[in-house]
Amino acid sequence: MHIQTKQEILEVLSMPAPAFWAAVAPAAQKVCRDQFGDTLLVTAMLAYSNICKNQCLYCGMRAGSPIPRYRMSPAEILPLTQRAREAGLGRMFPLSGDDGNYGFDNLLTLVEGLRTQGFSIALGAxxxxxxxxxxxxSAGVEEYVLKFEMSHPDSFNQLNPSTTFQKRMEAAQLIKEAGMKLASGNIVDWPGQTLDELADDILLMKELDISWAPNIPYLPALHTPLASRGGPGSRLLNNKEIALVRLLLPGIKITAQQPGEDLTKGLADEQGNLDAIACGANLLFCDLLPDAKADAFRPIDRRNVSGLAHCQEVARRSGLTLDLGG
Structure with a gap:
């Protein structure tokens, strides 16, 4: 299936569900299998800080949100990641809120420690x-995760008042100029988003030549201004985007950790994950965050990423083999 133009993208986004699942999703899944074989990629994830200086209207960790805050030092993190390495996991995704007081030297120490342990590293900071x-x-980060969230400057600037769309695009360029791959994506079907905007989001992923699309549908978070305007976002639109991104960018990673009908299961809903895989998604997460902190890392409510046993069950049900990156 050949998808290139905005009009072709809009036609898929407007397509009735039966037609999408009969034609587009299988085509995208075939492209994924052609690129990656019968494998699902697994990345270990550890959210080392939920402190954020920003006031994004959709994020449950926005500055001032009344959630328990935490910050983990490299000395706390590296024993956890070492155990993951010994379990065969070879990819690591440390991430945080925009925590300007974490200390850049601490961040470098963390990255250098992860590199010494033998991980390939994607970082979101x-x-x-x-x-x-x-x-x-230079310290070892191969890929940097910085979502653009929404591709229309007016929408971005309204929903992300602590920065600007221009600054975000400049940062994306700087990441690539520094020698790192750029992982970036959007929020699907946030309250007020049009299909035209969503199509432009998809085209921006192609324009940025991303290495990983970490997109999920909009999920309301407590104590956020946007939560009063509606939601959650359409899972069907999110699956359509996954398929379209796979067709446009065949060789990238696409997050399969997606919600299902029961939002209390968060991103560890097996059916939600399987539906995403059926549309061409291919990346699952193994969460290393201790249970005492897991509920506090909540850009969305009930994030629930889960661990390696969940990845193994999703692989079993999808008939695929896990690639731990080890």
């Missing part, structure tokens, strides 16, 4: 300075 991106790449 917000917007940084050009020399910091370069230093992180």
């Amino acid at each position: 917000g917007e940084l300075e050009p020399d910091q991106y370069r230093a992180l790449h």
Whole structure:
């Protein structure tokens, strides 16, 4: 199936569900299998801080949100990641809120420790300075995760008042100039988003030549202004986007950790994950965050990423083999 233009994208986004599941989803899944074989990628994830200086209207960790805050030092993190390495996991995704007080030296220490343990590293730590991106790449970060969230500047600036769309796009360019791959994506079907905007989001992923699409549908979070305007976002639209991104960017990673009908299961809903895989998604997470902190890392409510046993069950049900990256 050949998808290239905005009009073709809009036709899929507007397509009735039966037609999508009969034609587009299988085509996207075939592209994924052609690229990656019968495998699902697994990345270990550890959210080392939920402190954030930003006021994004949709995020449950926005500054001032009344949630328990935490910050983990490299000395706390590295024993956890070492156990994951010994279990065969070879990819690591440390992430945080935009925590300007974490200390860049601490971040470098963490990255260097993970590299010494033998991980390939994708990092998400917000917007940084050009020399910091370069230093992180030198320390071992291969991929940097910075979502653009929404592709229309007016929408971005309204929902992300602590930065601007121009700054986000400049940061994306700096990440690539520093030698790292760029992982970036959007929020699907947030309250007020149009199909035209969603189509432009998809085209921006192609324009940015991303390595990983970490997109999920909009899920309301307590104590956020956007939660009063509606939601959650359409899972069907999210699955359509997954398929379209796979067709446009055949060789990238696409997050399969997606919600299902029962939102209390969060992103560890097996059926939600399986539906995403059927549309061409291929990346699951193994959460290393201790239970005492897991509920506090909540950009969305009931995130519930889960662990390796969940990944193994999803692989079994999908008939695929896990690639732990070890």
